[in-house]
Amino acid sequence: MEDTRSRAQFLNASNLKYKPVSREEKNYVVKQLDGLDHMSNIDDIEYYKVPFTEALDLVRNRKVFLQSGFAxxxxxxxVSILLSVYRTLLSQALTVTARALPSMEEDGRLLPMLCGLSKRYLGQDYGARQQNVGAVTADMIDMLSKKSFPLCMQNIHTTIRHTHHLRHGSRLQYGLFLKGIGLSLEEALRFFRTEFIKNTDVDTFDKKYSYGIRYNYGKEGKKTDYTPYGCMKIIMNNAPATGDSHGCPFRHFDTDFLKQRISTFGLTKDGVEGVMKYVKGGHCQVACAKFFELTHGISDSSSEVEMFIQHPNQYFEHSQKLLNGPAKTPSTPRGVKIVNSQTATSRSSGSDTSIKVETMDETMSQEQMQAMEDDMV
Incomplete structure (x- = not known):
């Protein structure tokens, strides 16, 4: 009964006017239907009356009973009917698109927007206004990185701890991520200053690097409150060069190095191969999700991936929920006492405004990098 209802809802939502035949009509043709090879329990089967022109594959293979122009x-x-309808609609849409492309190329506003659609992230932006600003302090980052950071952020964190420096792309990617998990501007300055002054003096840090940190928080330059990078932006934009530590490990790491790196997290050989299977197939975000499930003990190496990672801060949030339980704030790690935490003012705008901000973020983030470089010159 539930399957029948779900099937009817799907057909209605797809604007397909196929209705199950009535009992009276099925009784009328029961002798003909009973003659079909694959039907022994005909009373338990639902039949749909479809124009025969929309069931040509079934007619060709003699799988349906025909009467008065209906199959x-x-x-x-x-499913054969649905596949045929899908192919027809897809063909029509491609034809319309092909005819429209010349006019789109003439309009310089549309083509760049269309080309960038695949790189846009329209999910939750994980801006600081949605978090407990101040709930995470600089002293907690080491512990959180081991438990809840995605591999991309763990890689950057390891770099800053070992070299006491980050290049521009890494500072942007990591700084915005830390902002998104609830690190305040003051704590961010303290964290980066503590590391950087191991290789330079305080005055150099304040003159050369603190500007970029304040810029991320909307305190310098265009005063834009930037949001953390999503997975697609990290994967598709600004690939790391030699000496860089930003980017997506599942996309940008050498295969052998990546395999060795994820082996250090206690994964079994089958678990490592389970992750690498998706990496070799080019499915970076699925590989990240598999890595999450294995390191958090919610799946084994042979099971299918049940979640999908679209954002590093989504990874962190899910991890904290698993570790702390759903009743606690995701940005409040287990075993850490939070002192003087501040609650950010929640966003008062509706869903339309949120979508607008999220859509603009991908464009603004590219401008941010250029603007920061221009301002620092």
Whole structure:
């Protein structure tokens, strides 16, 4: 009964006017239907009355009963009809698109927007206004990085701890991520200053690097409150060069090095191969999700991936929920006492405004990098 209801809802949502035949109509043609090879329990099968022109594959293979221009299609063969409809609609859409492309190329505003659609992230922006600003302090970052940071952020964190420096792309990617998990501007300055002054003096840090940190928080330059980078932006934009530590490990790491790196997290050989299977197939975000599930003990190496990672801060949030339980704030790590935490003012705008901000973020983030470089010259 539930399957019948779900099937009817799907057909209605797809604007397909296929209705199951009535009991009276099925009784009328029961002798003909009973003659079909694959039907022994005909009373338990639903049939749909479909114009025969929309069931040509089934007609060609003699799988349906025809009468008065209609094909009586059993429920299990509806997929053939849906596939045919999909192919027709796709062909029509491609034709319309092909005809529209010349006019789009003439309009310089549309083509760049269309080309950038695949790189846009329209999910939650994980801006500081949605977090407990101040709930995470600089002293907690080491512990959080081991438990809840995605591999991309763990890699940057390891770099700054070992070299006491980060290049520009890494500072942007990591600084915005830390902002998104609830690190305040003051704590961010303290964290980066503590590391950087191991290789330079305080005056040099304040003159050369503190500007970029304040810029991320909307205190310098255009005063824009920037949001953390999503996975697609990290994967598709600004690939790391030699000496860089930003980017996506599942996309930008050498295969052998990546395999060795994820082996250090206690994964079994099968677990490592389970992650690498997706890496070799080019499915970076699925590989990250598999890595999450294995390191958090919520799946084994042979099971299918049940979640999908779209954002490093989403990874952190899910990890904290698993470690702390759903009742606690995601940005409040287990075993850490939070002192003088401040609650950010929640966003008062509706969903439309949120979507607008998120859509603009991908464009603004590219401008940010250029603007910061220009301002620092």
């Amino acid at each position: 009586y299609v059993p429920q299990d063969d509806l």
